[in-house]
Amino acid sequence: MPNTYTQIHIQFVFAVTYRAALIDTEWKERLHQYITGIFQQNDHKMLQTNSMPDHIHIFIGMRPHQSVSALIQNVKTDSSKWIKAQRLYPQFAWQEGYGAFSHAKSQVPDVIRYIQNQEKHHQKESFLDEYRKFLNAFEIDWNEKYIFQELE
Template identity: 60%
Template structure:
């Protein structure tokens, strides 16, 4: 796209279906590497990725050549398929519907990267749902509790 200049930085948050804690420390970095490849293959730039056994955070520079919803569909679909083909979980793996997407300016990126890199520390005192609500509130996103990530079953 000649004469198109953008600077779009997005922090994406998404959860395992029913928020089950199945992303194992033994293979989570392989998953992150696989997801990085998906993002790069769509010409976006991954800046940070980390998570917990029940959810993932990633920060990326996004090119305007693809919609966010299309990228998230591809990322979830391809990574689920990879997890299932490699039989990394006892049951069929799936991501929960929906995701959070929060935009940041370039000067804010170091703090966001630090936050993503230190997920274990943040979750010593805060659940995933509490964390997610805090993001929604901080970004003044209207939401309905009934449509947040499905509760544990």
């Protein structure tokens, strides 16, 4: 019998190009709904999403039939096209790369709460500091010059 009910709990984090504050509060809920639809069309379960003007957190129950990289490429490409087609921001683009952090089932409620409280959280901590903490907490080897594109 195929493993159709397996879920891997993954939190994705990625930024707008150059971490520009382009995600507007006027349309961010529509963006979240659109992105949720992409995950659902790919047979994954959306658990929580929230964005700040310069980045987004997405937490899903992922089915193992698709690679993480293919899924996120699809999400980033389609959502960028949607933002442009809706005339929300004509030059919108997501920055290259993303973070993907796996969580145990027992952590799901805490991760959902964390993502729901992004606005409050970012009153105290910048996105860059938050992202570095994720990389360190998950013991990911990283080099600062490869993590974020700076303005040229």
